[in-house]
Amino acid sequence: MSETCFTPTPRSNIKRLPQRGEYDRATIYQILDEGLICYVSFVVDNQPYVIPTAYGRIEDTLYIHGSPASRMLRTLQKGVEVCVNVTLLDGLVLARSAFHHSMNYRSVVVFGTVITVQDPQEKLAALYAFTEHIIPGRWAEVRSPSPQEIAGTLVLSLPLVEASAKIRTGAPNDDEADYQLPVWAGEIPLQLVASTPIADSRLRSEIELPAYVQNYTSKNRV
Amino acid sequence: MSETCFTPTPRSNIKRLPQRGEYDRATIYQILDEGLICYVSFVVDNQPYVIPTAYGRIEDTLYIHGSPASRMLRTLQKGVEVCVNVTLLDGLVLARSAFHHSMNYRSVVVFGTVITVQDPQEKLAALYAFTEHIIPGRWAEVRSPSPQEIAGTLVLSLPLVEASAKIRTGAPNDDEADYQLPVWAGEIPLQLVASTPIADSRLRSEIELPAYVQNYTSKNRV
Numbered sequence: 001m002s003e004t005c006f007t008p009t010p011r012s013n014i015k016r017l018p019q020r021g022e023y024d025r026a027t028i029y030q031i032l033d034e035g036l037i038c039y040v041s042f043v044v045d046n047q048p049y050v051i052p053t054a055y056g057r058i059e060d061t062l063y064i065h066g067s068p069a070s071r072m073l074r075t076l077q078k079g080v081e082v083c084v085n086v087t088l089l090d091g092l093v094l095a096r097s098a099f100h101h102s103m104n105y106r107s108v109v110v111f112g113t114v115i116t117v118q119d120p121q122e123k124l125a126a127l128y129a130f131t132e133h134i135i136p137g138r139w140a141e142v143r144s145p146s147p148q149e150i151a152g153t154l155v156l157s158l159p160l161v162e163a164s165a166k167i168r169t170g171a172p173n174d175d176e177a178d179y180q181l182p183v184w185a186g187e188i189p190l191q192l193v194a195s196t197p198i199a200d201s202r203l204r205s206e207i208e209l210p211a212y213v214q215n216y217t218s219k220n221r222v
Numbered sequence: 223m224s225e226t227c228f229t230p231t232p233r234s235n236i237k238r239l240p241q242r243g244e245y246d247r248a249t250i251y252q253i254l255d256e257g258l259i260c261y262v263s264f265v266v267d268n269q270p271y272v273i274p275t276a277y278g279r280i281e282d283t284l285y286i287h288g289s290p291a292s293r294m295l296r297t298l299q300k301g302v303e304v305c306v307n308v309t310l311l312d313g314l315v316l317a318r319s320a321f322h323h324s325m326n327y328r329s330v331v332v333f334g335t336v337i338t339v340q341d342p343q344e345k346l347a348a349l350y351a352f353t354e355h356i357i358p359g360r361w362a363e364v365r366s367p368s369p370q371e372i373a374g375t376l377v378l379s380l381p382l383v384e385a386s387a388k389i390r391t392g393a394p395n396d397d398e399a400d401y402q403l404p405v406w407a408g409e410i411p412l413q414l415v416a417s418t419p420i421a422d423s424r425l426r427s428e429i430e431l432p433a434y435v436q437n438y439t440s441k442n443r444v
Contacts, residue, residue, distance in 0.1 A: 039263075041261075041270040052329055081269060098364050103259075135410075142318060181364075195411045204402075
């Protein structure tokens with residue numbers, strides 16, 4: 001059973017604007033579960049790299065995957081330190097001064113060392129998590145990975161041990177004198193929204209659009 | 223006058239799925255101008271960090287900013303190597319097999335060394351670019367930064383010299399045999415959409431909602 005809260009470490013502790021810091025595991029997992037892309041940073045010969053990639057979570061483990069031919073994954077499978085970020089942009093914050101403009105966001109950072117998943121059972125579970133993370137209900141309908149496809153996918157796991165979130169919500173924080181200015185101020189909420197699905201041109205004509213595609217929402221999909 | 227295309231370097235060259243690589247400056251700038259958040263990665267004592275932050279572009283320079291109290295900016299102002307990523311998620315790609323599920327995206331990576339902007343004129347121009355990048359038309363309405371605010375903002379510049387884009391569009395690429403499966407396949411387009419603006423609770427009652435707020439769209443805003 002994992003702890004309710006992550007313990008802040010020197011690198012995961014939110015030092016700047018600490019009131020925006022969150023270490024609660026449920027809050028952090030909700031952000032990870034809502035996000036679709038994570039940003040994985042790593043170091044090669046003292047050079048930083050950051051690469052966006054899909055991911056999945058199973059309990060206290062984050063999984064990423066890709067082709068064994070990928071430079072990122074070839075590097076990561078050596079078991080290097082990573083820093084992974086998932087950020088949900090919730091809105092633009094329009095203040096009365098240029099200086100106090102901001103954004104509302106929920107952002108998670110995870111530190112740790114990635115491990116190559118060797119066990120085919122764990123690999124298959126991770127592949128299931130990737131698909132269901134993106135679009136719940138999909139796995140049961142599609143062709144499952146063949147043994148060759150499983151073997152040809154590099155899956156890496158990152159234990160969720162050292163993580164924190166930074167969250168900003170609500171109205172702008174203007175300087176007291178600026179509240180008198182004749183300037184509109186407030187928030188423009190932003191959301192990742194699905195529009196009408198586009199059927200593949202080779203889709204067999206008798207196949208109907210499934211409800212989980214038609215009603216897809218990125219938010220609260222899990 | 224800058225070159226039409228970036229020259230691929232060993233680190234910016236798209237090796238994996240090279241057909242998705244783009245080095246055209248106009249394409250890359252369009253992605254940077256549409257994005258709202260960039261992910262800045264850097265190294266401290268061989269430890270990678272990645273931090274999401276707002277940004278702006280003026281011609282061939284990317285600017286980021288923040289408080290001099292921020293750990294990231296304190297590190298970056300020493301003039302360290304960074305890798306910056308901006309990714310626009312355009313859709314989910316639903317294939318007939320789990321293996322071929324993908325995403326449509328436009329992603330830019332920039333490599334280089336950040337420089338602290340000292341010149342107050344360039345700093346002010348960068349602050350203008352941040353605001354107008356997020357919401358065109360805003361700068362003219364709000365209180366401009368005071369000399370103290372300009373002095374209290376750390377602005378860093380990154381020359382756009384070494385950059386590349388990776389782009390995926392369109393339908394899934396299924397295995398030939400899978401096209402016969404009774405599975406819906408295609409794309410779910412995704413877009414960052416603004417919903418009804420929320421006025422600040424202290425907004426003076428006579429202030430009307432400006433058109434540039436009411437009609438805000440993240441896409442094609444520039």
